Amino acid sequence: MEETTKATAAVPVEKGARLVKLLKAAERLVSCSVADILKQDFEVLFDVALSPNDLQSLQQMKTWMAATFADKAHKAQTEAMWDLQIADFLARLDMAEAPMAEEPLPEELVDTSMAVKESAGTHELQAKLQLLRKHLQQQELANQSQEKSIIALQDEIEAAHAKLDRDTSQLLAELCGSRNRPSWK
Numbered sequence: 001m002e003e004t005t006k007a008t009a010a011v012p013v014e015k016g017a018r019l020v021k022l023l024k025a026a027e028r029l030v031s032c033s034v035a036d037i038l039k040q041d042f043e044v045l046f047d048v049a050l051s052p053n054d055l056q057s058l059q060q061m062k063t064w065m066a067a068t069f070a071d072k073a074h075k076a077q078t079e080a081m082w083d084l085q086i087a088d089f090l091a092r093l094d095m096a097e098a099p100m101a102e103e104p105l106p107e108e109l110v111d112t113s114m115a116v117k118e119s120a121g122t123h124e125l126q127a128k129l130q131l132l133r134k135h136l137q138q139q140e141l142a143n144q145s146q147e148k149s150i151i152a153l154q155d156e157i158e159a160a161h162a163k164l165d166r167d168t169s170q171l172l173a174e175l176c177g178s179r180n181r182p183s184w185k
Contacts, residue, residue, distance in 0.1 A: 018090045026081075027123045030073045034131070037066040059138055067131040074124035081120070 042058050050058065081087065 015094045016090075018093065019087060022081075022086065022090070023119050023123065026077045027127075030070055030077070030123075030127060033073065034066045034070050034127070037069060038062060038134070056142075059142070060135070063131065063135040063138065067128065067135070070127045070131060071124065074120060074127065078120040078124075 040062070042062055043055060046055065046058060
């Protein structure tokens, strides 16, 4: 175990690498959780409790729930990193592990708290954009499906109108024909 620790300690960690790794892991947590929400089959769970009309909007509700979760999770992560001063801690850790002869930290790593905020904001916007794109695709598919249903219903209505016209014409012809015939008593 001691040999492993010595070998690991000998390899210097690049400045800012921990922060980047932490941000990526935090984003993975949120995106995996959102993916889990979107994968859930709510139709099976709510089939008995919801009407067919409500079941149609279930996909939209699921997307809204995932977007809301992602938004709140990103905000909570950003607040936690800010409150706990994670960026400053990681910068101090990088400085403590850095050899003494190295040049001072670059300016972008000195004020890492702003970088964390900007990065978290960017990740948040990217996640929202991804969810909106997915929601747009799902909405387009739902619209296409609804359009096909409307066309099928219009065809049924036209067929019913044509049948009604034929039946009405036939009935009128029979009625008019029976008036013109002499009645034999």
